[in-house]
Amino acid sequence: MALIENKKARFNYEIIEKYEAGIELLGVEVKSLRAKHGSLEGSHIVVRGGEAFLVGSTIQPYQAGNSKESYDPNRNRRLLLTKKELTLLADYESKKGLTIVPIAVYNKKRKLKIEIAVVRGKKTRDKRESLKKREAERDILRDIKGTR
Numbered sequence: 001m002a003l004i005e006n007k008k009a010r011f012n013y014e015i016i017e018k019y020e021a022g023i024e025l026l027g028v029e030v031k032s033l034r035a036k037h038g039s040l041e042g043s044h045i046v047v048r049g050g051e052a053f054l055v056g057s058t059i060q061p062y063q064a065g066n067s068k069e070s071y072d073p074n075r076n077r078r079l080l081l082t083k084k085e086l087t088l089l090a091d092y093e094s095k096k097g098l099t100i101v102p103i104a105v106y107n108k109k110r111k112l113k114i115e116i117a118v119v120r121g122k123k124t125r126d127k128r129e130s131l132k133k134r135e136a137e138r139d140i141l142r143d144i145k146g147t148r
Contacts, residue, residue, distance in 0.1 A: 001106065002106045004036060004040055005040070006041060009040075009117070009119070013099075013117075013121055014122055018116070020108075020114075020116075021114050022111065023113070024078040025112065030112060031062035035062065037062070038060065043057035045079065045101065045102065054076065054078075056074070079114065099121075100116055100117070100118055101117060
């Protein structure tokens with residue numbers, strides 16, 4: 001079960017490959033994410049200097065009144081990946097037309113993990129096809145429920 005999801009990522013992008021990564025957070029951010037306060041909309045992953053960073057995500061402090069004044073909810077957060085995964089992601093990032101986006105943040109035992117994916121942007125016609133397919137599936141489910 002995901003704590004936070006990037007719902008538009010599955011609609012706007014064609015997913016090529018998925019990875020699971022740890023994420024380096026402060027204590028107030030962990031509490032905030034477990035309370036489902038945060039957003040992955042418009043965020044992406046950059047690989048620089050042998051490290052991967054989550055850029056553009058927003059995690060509000062757990063208790064805004066008790067947080068430090070210097071806390072930045074939009075700061076870059078380091079991702080914890082193996083060296084092999086980092087080199088693969090760096091190769092993907094350098095290719096034209098590919099980007100790396102976060103899909104979801106979830107619990108795995110006591111740790112918080114982030115699911116990231118290498119994606120290619122969908123064209124408008126592909127998005128229309130996705131909508132038509134989703135509508136057809138809904139109609140089929142409605143017909144099945146109506147006959148019982």
